[in-house]
Amino acid sequence: MDQYRHFDELVNLEQGTIAREIFVDEDIYNQELEKVFTRAWLFVGHESQVPEPGDFFTSRMGTESVILTRDFENKIHVLLNNCTHRGMKVCLYDEGNSATFTCPFHAWSFAPDGKLVGVPHENELYSHVLEKDKWALIEVAKMENYKGSIWATWDKTAPDFFTYLGSAKAHLDLALDSLDGSEGGTEVFGGVHKWISPCNWKVPAENFCGDSYHNPSHISVDMIGIGPSAGQGEKGRRDNELADAQHVWVSFPGGHGIHSALKPENNAYIESYKDNPIVEEYYRHCYEERQKRLGDDARLVPFVGTIFPNTSYHGRQPRALCAWHPNGPESAEIWRFFLVDKGAPKEVKDMLRRYYMRYSGPAGMTEQDDMENWNYATAGSRGTIANRLPYNYQQSQNIHKINDPVPGLVSTQMTEENARQYYKCWSSYMQDKSWDEIMSHPAQVKDERI
Numbered sequence: 001m002d003q004y005r006h007f008d009e010l011v012n013l014e015q016g017t018i019a020r021e022i023f024v025d026e027d028i029y030n031q032e033l034e035k036v037f038t039r040a041w042l043f044v045g046h047e048s049q050v051p052e053p054g055d056f057f058t059s060r061m062g063t064e065s066v067i068l069t070r071d072f073e074n075k076i077h078v079l080l081n082n083c084t085h086r087g088m089k090v091c092l093y094d095e096g097n098s099a100t101f102t103c104p105f106h107a108w109s110f111a112p113d114g115k116l117v118g119v120p121h122e123n124e125l126y127s128h129v130l131e132k133d134k135w136a137l138i139e140v141a142k143m144e145n146y147k148g149s150i151w152a153t154w155d156k157t158a159p160d161f162f163t164y165l166g167s168a169k170a171h172l173d174l175a176l177d178s179l180d181g182s183e184g185g186t187e188v189f190g191g192v193h194k195w196i197s198p199c200n201w202k203v204p205a206e207n208f209c210g211d212s213y214h215n216p217s218h219i220s221v222d223m224i225g226i227g228p229s230a231g232q233g234e235k236g237r238r239d240n241e242l243a244d245a246q247h248v249w250v251s252f253p254g255g256h257g258i259h260s261a262l263k264p265e266n267n268a269y270i271e272s273y274k275d276n277p278i279v280e281e282y283y284r285h286c287y288e289e290r291q292k293r294l295g296d297d298a299r300l301v302p303f304v305g306t307i308f309p310n311t312s313y314h315g316r317q318p319r320a321l322c323a324w325h326p327n328g329p330e331s332a333e334i335w336r337f338f339l340v341d342k343g344a345p346k347e348v349k350d351m352l353r354r355y356y357m358r359y360s361g362p363a364g365m366t367e368q369d370d371m372e373n374w375n376y377a378t379a380g381s382r383g384t385i386a387n388r389l390p391y392n393y394q395q396s397q398n399i400h401k402i403n404d405p406v407p408g409l410v411s412t413q414m415t416e417e418n419a420r421q422y423y424k425c426w427s428s429y430m431q432d433k434s435w436d437e438i439m440s441h442p443a444q445v446k447d448e449r450i
């Protein structure tokens, strides 16, 4: 038997089943770190977190600490936070500004571009044998600054970031572009929420692929009304801007899954921030500008999505990028970066900050519902008896269309197709498949970017 048959059995798309052990098994988790997290493109941070030369933000790729830096030539780097002498972290801070990173152990110093620039007693102790240029901090193989969001991979054979994203790019754009439709222009504001949750990292990543079926678990926040017009009597956790839209659930080569929506032609502005007239006016203005700028393309509006393997976004209400860092088979370290238009008025930022915190993050009312599900679902994946039955992923099988009405493998009804394709892709990584094989699935989708 082929040694990799195992993964095709664990993720069985023909039957629409996935074995529970992929969420709790220690050996599978360790293989993920090696096979997924050293190859895939991972989200590291945002350029707005390192605006000045010498600025740094400490992040993670998989389980390893990395430093996002801006050097004195204004170039951004992603460096392994691991001293090349004995492995001590050279940076123990979450963020800041420094001309060098001086290792706390024996005080080797590294510049923001990673170069080793200082070694105590170098001449006496190393007798000129130390070739400092060989002992720089390890730098990622590839890095991309996409509209301010910084992505990186350790694999120099990985496809470039845009090939990797494929047509999922148009949906990620909706989170990264300004609300008025101009390119980019967003910033991370209010700090990064970081917390540890007892769930496998794939569970929330799958949730953000477009698991709209779990809406009943949010019924309490819907009843209370925590949305941006709650004070004006709107129920729900967000104002329903998409009430008149055709929802689309789309999967892409590379394992990305998104849930967006297409507004009808000639759609009118829907008031969605009624609690504050300044905010409402800003959103109306942005809507009108976006219509002018994008024309028919303005009909595409975001909901959520996951860029394989562990980066998700909330596109609009609320708006954020999330990283689901692996932290053990049954633990995820969750980081949420809230996004806002850089040029938005203070009133808008203030209102959004309050709304985002009400909704998302460790104390967010909606995210608390989600975490309860993720945590118990992870715990429920172990157990001798429980493990006899795989999970059911049969929802809306074989009803998808190709490139209709948007590029990708598309469903216009609620579906688990995105999750199926996500795990199919995960299985390809776990079988050490080539980039060509990884990027050619789903086979039916001919992505013009690939």
Ligand code: FES
Pocket (backbone or CB within 6 Å): 083, 084, 085, 086, 087, 088, 103, 104, 105, 106, 107, 108
């Ligand atoms: S471990 Fe960093 S200088 Fe020795």
Ligand SMILES: [Fe+2]
Pocket (backbone or CB within 6 Å): 214, 218, 366, 370
């Ligand atoms: Fe949810």
